[in-house]
Amino acid sequence: MFSLQRLLGKEDKFFDLLEASAQEGCASVQALKKLVANPTQANVLDDFALSRRKDKAITAEISEALCTTFVTALEREDIEALSIALYKIPKTIEKIGERIEIAPQHLKGIDISRQLDMLEKATETVLVMLKELRGGVKLERMKDINDRLQHVEGQADKLVLELLKELYSGKVSDVQVVFLKDLYELLEKVTDRCRDAGNVITQIVLKNS
Secondary structure (H helix, E strand, O other): OEOHHHHOOOOHHHHHHHHHHHHHHHHHHHHHHHHHHOOOOOOOOHHHHHHHHHHHHHHHHHHHHHHHOOOOHHHHHHHHHHHHHHHHHHHHHHHHHHHHHHOHHHHOOOOOHHHHHHHHHHHHHHHHHHHHHHHOEOHHHHHHHHHHHHHHHHHHHHHHHHHHHHHOOOOOOHHHHHHHHHHHHHHHHHHHHHHHHHHHHHHHHHHOO
């Protein structure tokens, strides 16, 4: 049984900050779903920018807290690695929003609901892993949750290959091929970011079990 409280003393601040960071990843996915439903809406990037700014502030606060809270060098590296991995999730999702804002016409008639569902599952699973970490969790339990996250990431990899194959069939214009290829690869990259965060969490448990 491993509890992050043992890693960070009895400071709840780190639990709160890490979970808040993961929640911004979830919020970014919801903002993306809203954008995809109406890609021509005004101020489309406001929600993305807000989540990214909040997460950047959270990441900075974690760094500051690590400088004033007693932890071992190894533990500090773990927390910093997790904080950075979590920050990259909404940051990557914001890039997707930017691409859509540039040329929303190329998204017309394109169904990316499967990718969005995967993003939602992946970000929610990362949040679940952090909540489990706060309460104390057996290594086997964390590995089981991480395996589910890895499965989602694997599905995303297969889906992007399937979609790229369709793109290269010659049924869409060259410009749309470039746009959609970039979009699909960014969507897949978000699941990679979630996988990275999940691996860091699992490693923390493994090293301290």
